Amino acid sequence: MTSPRSALPALLELQSVDSRLLTVMARAKELQTSERVASLMARRTQAIAAARALETAQQEAERAVAEAEREVTRIQDRIDKDTERLNHGGSAKDLMGIQHEIDTLTAQRGRAEDAQLQAMDHAEEVTADRDRKLPLLRAADAEARAAVAERDVELSRLKEEHARLTAERSTRVSEFTDPALLSRYDGLRTARGGGRIAVARFENGTCGACGTRLSPADAAALTNTPPQTVPQCPECSALLLV
Known part of the structure; x- marks a missing residue:
């Protein structure tokens, strides 16, 4: 007998296969629940949100500059029209009224030009802030992408290894005599x-x-x-x- x-x-050879299978599965679980990758992905999410906020701030600043420029142009156009009317002459009363309107518009233009300068200064500050922060945000995004890619490559390798070991185990079990x-x-x-x-x-x-x-x-x-x-x-x- x-x-x-x-x-x-x-049976010892089968144990070796089973031990390697456990190691593969443990490593795959470790990768899937990696705190490092989770932390980097959280940073990436924050970086994307921050980058969008910077882009939005710059767009709003540029719109404010454009609006300020349009307001200066609008007032200047009215001044030019009133000046032309003034040059055409008229009654003393009409000319005084036109001149008063020109003076009022000139004061408005001064305030509009001040607002334009403030908008331009703000836009420059926003652009400088964006240019300073975007490289850091892009670096955070790139680091997270690289970590995920590295993890996925290893997970793919582990999946192949798991399939190979599972097939080997099945063969050994089918050939076992006891x-x-x-x-x-x-x-x-x-x-x-x-x-x-x-x-x-x-x-x-x-x-x-x-x-x-x-x-x-x-x-x-x-x-x-x-x-x-x-x-x-x-x-x-x-x-x-x-």
Whole structure:
């Protein structure tokens, strides 16, 4: 009768595949929940909003300059028309009225020109602020994009690795010759939340699964386990290749 121990080397290879699968899945989860990427994406969102606010502020400042220029032009056009009327002559009363209107418009033009200068100064300040901040905001955007791209490349690689390992596991399971031992292995591997090392080597008095160094008596008991019985670690219950 074939001893179940003869299947342990193949089971050890399966454990290696399962361990690599766990590592791949853990790394993928770590990448998907990366605090660094989340932080950079939050900064990118803020940077985009800030950049839009700067663009809006500049557009509003430019509109204010244009409106101020139009107001100066409008007043000047009225002054020019009144001046032409004044030059054509008329009654003393009419000329005095026209001159009064010109004086009033001239005062209005002065105030409009002051407002125009203020609008131009504000526009220059807004443009300078935009030019100073935009490179920093673009850098934040670029850094976030690069981090996401790097993460996605690694996730793609991990996905391929996961598919390859899953296929390899299926092949090894289909070729395994001891279903009962395989069932014991899977039970140990998935116990207590899963991820346990269910089979390992016993070398130099130490369990390769949990790292426990056994007493001489326990080590001797493992070594003297009957041939038809698969040795198990007294501490973690892993199947041991002695």
